[in-house]
Amino acid sequence: MNTLIQDIRYGLRGLGRQPGFTLIAVLSLALGIGANTAMFSLVNAVLLKPLQFAEPDRLVIVWEELPAIGAVHDDVAVANFMDWKTQNKVFDEMAALSFRSFNITGDGEPEKVQAYGATANFLPLLGTKPALGRNFLPEEDQAGAAKVAILSYGLWQRRYGADRDVLGKNILLNGQKHLVVGIMPEGFRFLWGTTGLWVPAAFSAEELKQRQNNNLTVVARLKPGATVQQAQADIGAITERIARDYPNEAAGREASVLSLSEQVTGKSRRPLIMLLVAAGLVLLIACANLANLLLARATSRRREIAVRSAVGANRGRIVRQLLTESLMLAGLGGVLGLIVAAFSFEFLKKLIPGGLVSSTLQIDLRVLGYALLVSLITGIVFGLLPALQASRVDLNEALKQGGGRSGLGASGSRLRGALVVTEIALALVLLVGAGLLMKTISNLRGQYSILQPEKVLTVRTVLQGKYQEPAKRWAFYDEVLARTKALPGVVSAGYTTSVPLQWPGGANGFTIDGPQPPPNVATNAIHRQVSADYFQTLGVPLREGRYFDNRDDQNAQPVVIVNETMARKYWPSESALGKRIKFGEGPWITIVGVVTDVREMGVDQPVKGEMYLPYRQMTTFPAYKPRDLVIRASGNPLELVAAVRREVHVVDFDQPVSNIATLDQLLDDATQSRRVGMMLLVAFAALAFLLAMMGIYAVLAYFVTQRRGEIGVRLALGAQPRAILSLVLKKGMGLALLGLVIGLMAAFILTRLMASLLFGVSASDPTTFAIISVLLMSIALFACYIPARRAMKVDPLVALRYE
DSSP, rough: OHHHHHHHHHHHHHHHHHHHHHHHHHHHHHHHHHHHHHHHHHIIIIIIISSSSSGGGEEEEEEEEEEEGGGEEEEEHHHHHHHOOOOHHEEEEEEEEEEEEEESSSSOOOOOEEEEEEEHHHHHHOOOOSEEEEOOOOSSTTTTTTOOEEEOOOHHHHTTTTTTGTOOOEEEEETTEEEEEEHHHTTTSSSSOOEEEEEEOOOOOGGGSSSSSSEEEEEEEEEEOOHHHHHHHHHHHHHHHHHHHHHHHHTEEEEEEEEHHHHHHHHHHHHHHHHHHHHHHHHHHHHHHHHHHHHHHHHTTTTHHHHHTTTTTHHHHHHHHHHHHHHHHHHHHHHHHHHHHHHHHHHHHHGTTTOOSSOOOOHHHHHHHHHHHHHHHHHHHHHHHHHHHHHHOOOHHHSTGGGGGGGGGGHHHHHHHHHHHHHHHHHHHHHHHHHHHHHHHHHHHHHGGGOOGGEEEEEEOOOOOOGHHHHHHHHHHHHHHHHHTTTTEEEEEEEEOOOOOOOOEEEEEOOOSSSSOOOSSSEEEEEEEEEHHHHHHHTOEEEEEOOOOOTOOSSOOEEHHHHHHHHHHHHHTTTTTEEEETTTTTEEEEEEEEOOOOSSSTTTTTOOOEEEGGGGOOOGGGGOOOOOOEEEEESSSSGGHHHHHHHHHHTTTTOOOOOEHHHHHHHHHHHHHHHHHHHHHHHHHHHHHHHHHHHHHHHHHHHHHHHHHHHHHHTTTTTHHHHHHHHHHHHHHHHHHHHHHHHHHHHHHHHHGGGGGGGSSOOTOOOHHHHHHHHHHHHHHHHHHHHHHHHHTHHHHHHHOOO
């Protein structure tokens, strides 16, 4: 122990005598360890922490699948859910949620809130209880029962001022009284993030017979000892029986079972692991850089080490002293790294899936233990090799005059070169990965550039209660559109069921008039109802035919506009114009236009066949009625918000206005996780690149210093400065080129692991590889040139006298 204390004291004095070296070393380690700790904190919060429900490993989500139309993880029809619930042999319990939205009125500013209709066993299945009040009673989960609601903690705080007296009182939801019976715990989330309130599902008799209207999310709890695979087999068998018993309604339907953890975090797993690996590479580069610095520092301490050896210190004792100093640097870097990690948490929160109950990042015991372990390993990694190298001294050579200025020999030079090659190779891998992600983000956003999204404002007005009759809805839409178009700064306005990226859209089967598609091609397409000026407002180009106009009303011939994908799919060898389709026993609807494809279901989701219908011709399909007002502005669209809200309230004071955003902001939201991941990877790559260039500069600076005498002799014998420049550049660029080759091979292999994160660019994109290679070699040349130029200016007399 006394020896250890002595080593620590001696190490502190040594580090204090070289504050510049100590500062650079600690800051480099702080950035590397901080990046690793921050990413591990994120992985810990998302992937390692168990979900905050009772026995979360037994919770699963059950989806319907319809492969014929590409429906994966689709919602579940009520009748199918009831059959699963009564016939399964693997679940203790099954519950269901259906998406709802309510307009709260009568007690202040009208407000739209997202809500869910939940079966009475939903919260007990999760093992969750309201923080105040009670859960739904089984008798309240019946059609025609008294209407009740449970408020989220956030809604209770924001709208009702955390007043406990709201329990037992009625609130108006879509104009109907609902008794508040409970308040949910703070931070409660399930799958899709914030929910305003819950009401009983209370399936009607008609819904209990429905096998085609898919609107339920089904959650189940496995029996003790049951597995997801057993559940998949059991539910799959039940679904096959349903398909056989109800061929007209359920033919071709399948089912899939996912653990709740996989459902919530599945899409985040690979990006988070990729970023954790990237942070690890940055730390490796930092370690290589510090190992180089320690090797250079060991040169100046060679006489000191020789003296200690001469007075009796064995090699192990010297290695321990040097390693103690390395661990002290790592410890200081680890402490600063924790601070760096803590400051990054606010930014990293954007990568946490919305459905996680725990959405906070913190330095808990697991994270603290990880940081300590990383610091310890880092200290050993960057300290051990230099310590072993420095402790191998020739006493006679080191103790004679000038010996302290000699280098560490050929092996030391090779080690420093190998470290620089490693740094450059790792930096190139990170730079290529960052380049591919940057191109991906550009491609994702670029596909919407034709719409000029920065000029488009979207506002949601969900019509409920008194707007059940189509004529009342049409009157509301018509008046709001007329008033909005009259506002200064408005170029055009339109209504749609949903703007791009906000809702996948509901699908409808249809019948084609004329030759039928092949048996394996289902006649099914996404359905949206729009106003006459919707396409012009959004900026969707017309490919054939015409847009809708005000003549396409309830008295005119039924018409529809389809996208290019739908036209190619069902009329591949001829024009779709003039072709007819119909829904069930309804009238024939004529195709009057074909518009370009817009990726509506997600920035990277495949485009599906879509059909757009004039809202004035639709008295059926109320679930698809328009709700999103789209406005194209001549200036900043956000400046229109107050005026648009005022005009909506003139038409109906009780109508909430929500989801106010530009289309550009919706694109930002849709690409947020990728953008945050890209920014992190770019930051890691930039840091790695900087460290690698510092490494090559340090090696060449050391090379020039150690060969100062030789350079002086060469110059004294008549060598041209250009030859000295060439000598140093050849040394540095040789290392850079070797690192480049190794890095390209590694990047070519490793970038395939991130292929699923890319869009519109290959994992081996030659342009990205070429640009990054040229950039790296150009900056490497600059890093080499500075010490090379210094070598050219060596004074032969001074250099020879120095030797």
